[in-house]
Amino acid sequence: MTRTQRAGGGRAGEGSGWQRNPFHYGSPVAGDGFADRATELDALVRRMLDGQNVIVLSPRRYGKTSLLQRAIDQVRRRGGRSGYASLIKASNRREIAEVLLEAVLSGPAGWLTRRRSELAQLLSGLRVQPSITVHPSGAMQVTFSPTPAEVSWEGVLSDTLRILASIAKQRRTSLVIDEFQRVPEIDAGLPGVFKAIADELRDVSLVFAGSKLHVMRELSSGPGAPLLGMGERISLDVIPEAEMTAFLTRRALAGGKTMTPDIAISIYERVDGVPNDVQKLAYAAFAAATTAVDEGAVRAGFDEIVTLEVVDYAELLDNLSPAQQRLLRALATTPTASVYGHEFLHTVDVNNANSVRKALDVLTRRELVRRGADGAWRVANPFFRDWLSV
Numbered sequence: 072m073t074r075t076q077r078a079g080g081g082r083a084g085e086g087s088g089w090q091r092n093p094f095h096y097g098s099p100v101a102g103d104g105f106a107d108r109a110t111e112l113d114a115l116v117r118r119m120l121d122g123q124n125v126i127v128l129s130p131r132r133y134g135k136t137s138l139l140q141r142a143i144d145q146v147r148r149r150g151g152r153s154g155y156a157s158l159i160k161a162s163n164r165r166e167i168a169e170v171l172l173e174a175v176l177s178g179p180a181g182w183l184t185r186r187r188s189e190l191a192q193l194l195s196g197l198r199v200q201p202s203i204t205v206h207p208s209g210a211m212q213v214t215f216s217p218t219p220a221e222v223s224w225e226g227v228l229s230d231t232l233r234i235l236a237s238i239a240k241q242r243r244t245s246l247v248i249d250e251f252q253r254v255p256e257i258d259a260g261l262p263g264v265f266k267a268i269a270d271e272l273r274d275v276s277l278v279f280a281g282s283k284l285h286v287m288r289e290l291s292s293g294p295g296a297p298l299l300g301m302g303e304r305i306s307l308d309v310i311p312e313a314e315m316t317a318f319l320t321r322r323a324l325a326g327g328k329t330m331t332p333d334i335a336i337s338i339y340e341r342v343d344g345v346p347n348d349v350q351k352l353a354y355a356a357f358a359a360a361t362t363a364v365d366e367g368a369v370r371a372g373f374d375e376i377v378t379l380e381v382v383d384y385a386e387l388l389d390n391l392s393p394a395q396q397r398l399l400r401a402l403a404t405t406p407t408a409s410v411y412g413h414e415f416l417h418t419v420d421v422n423n424a425n426s427v428r429k430a431l432d433v434l435t436r437r438e439l440v441r442r443g444a445d446g447a448w449r450v451a452n453p454f455f456r457d458w459l460s461v
Contacts, residue, residue, distance in 0.1 A: 126290075159253065199216075342454075
């Protein structure tokens with residue numbers, strides 16, 4: 072039986088009127104598409120306005136960036152100046168400096184971009200002068216020309232962040248630095264530079280956020296961690312079932328279709344409550360439904376997602392060693408906490424517990440598996456998990 076055959080459920084007919092899908096996934100959400108994060112949002116906004124540093128820890132697909140951008144919007148609405156920098160594309164110290172200065176100038180110092188003389192004075196303290204381009208759309212691009220090797224990019228980073236101190240004299244100032252796990256990957260000594268500057272900028276709130284949970288934990292906890300004690304940690308978990316299912320039924324109705332609480336719970340549980348995956352499955356189920364999102368539509372939507380992503384799944388699996396592949400398939404079929412027991416070693420056909428430990432380390436760093444609150448290891452992506460287990 073094919074996925075389509077076992078899916079059941081009907082799609083809206085070709086003659087039916089088009090309805091905008093009320094669910095959103097894959098990129099930051101805003102407005103009515105933002106699911107409940109009231110507690111975390113309030114805590115983050117208050118600290119940004121009060122000049123307190125924060126470290127946000129979150130696995131991928133938990134809505135971290137949506138939360139950060141929502142917080143920046145609320146800070147600005149309350150009179151604060153804030154900016155957003157994502158380091159996801161940065162590959163060296165110079166590019167980190169460019170991204171940060173661009174975020175400072177387009178965010179907290181954005182009001183100065185039309186005051187050339189004041190902007191020039193603000194930038195005069197940089198030991199390397201940037202080239203700044205303001206596009207017709209209003210987007211700003213900052214470029215540092217290639218410089219001799221002896222230039223201290225750590226110093227340029229410090230100069231850039233110190234600009235925030237002068238802005239903070241007039242207005243409450245904050246800067247969100249997202250995908251911060253790139254920093255130690257580029258240079259293991261750089262997190263310490265950020266810590267030193269954060270300690271210096273007492274009236275500025277720096278928010279360090281990352282989506283590689285194990286890296287962010289290493290940076291912020293334990294003896295010798297470079298960000299230890301730098302600021303309060305906010306850890307994102309799944310949105311509680313009651314809040315998320317109420318959101319699903321409300322959004323479905325806003326889109327012109329009904330969804331019972333039981334169906335919303337089914338969607339939530341199929342994807343382990345992970346916010347992005349909940350909205351992803353809800354989107355597909357809504358598209359598969361006619362007037363009501365039912366269990367058949369949920370199955371059809373789930374199977375469509377898996378079918379569309381088969382090539383990606385095959386590539387992920389192909390890039391793993393045979394032992395890692397066997398471990399992944401075993402966890403997809405049966406999540407377990409006893410990964411070092413004799414029975415599991417026999418199942419995955421490895422010689423000893425150390426081999427499993429090494430394979431788990433690789434799979435964890437690639438964010439393919441995670442360990443749940445129950446202690447059991449499982450495949451992190453529910454759609455990939457389904458494909459592996461069939």
